[in-house]
Amino acid sequence: MPTFADVGAILDGALAGFRTKNGRDPDLSVHLDNIGWGTKAELLASAAFGLPLIEPGKIGNGQGAQTNLAMALRTGVPGLPRMPYGGPYLSDDKIDTIIQWIDDNVPD
Numbered sequence: 612m613p614t615f616a617d618v619g620a621i622l623d624g625a626l627a628g629f630r631t632k633n634g635r636d637p638d639l640s641v642h643l644d645n646i647g648w649g650t651k652a653e654l655l656a657s658a659a660f661g662l663p664l665i666e667p668g669k670i671g672n673g674q675g676a677q678t679n680l681a682m683a684l685r686t687g688v689p690g691l692p693r694m695p696y697g698g699p700y701l702s703d704d705k706i707d708t709i710i711q712w713i714d715d716n717v718p719d
Contacts, residue, residue, distance in 0.1 A: 613712040615651040621705045628699040675713030
């Protein structure tokens with residue numbers, strides 16, 4: 612069962628990959644909301660373009676793949692490109708780990 616530490620490490624890895632590819636940190640302010648994953652509470656409160664990354668009603672009931680976070684990482688949400696914008700993108704197995712964490716009721 613994945614934990615928040617696993618999810619945080621995956622998201623940190625995505626950020627590190629972006630830094631390596633682009634030689635800079637991404638500008639998270641373009642998302643118009645607060646995004647972060649320093650704590651589980653911060654991730655659960657994060658939003659982008661007015662959309663919560665993890666909708667509370669989709670936690671723990673097999674709907675993790677339909678969360679904005681999972682869709683943004685896998686394909687992009689309607690009208691917005693796949694994240695992190697321009698890549699490198701997370702592998703399906705890493706995205707599946709995040710989805711499993713959401714489906715497992717976001718354990719610590």
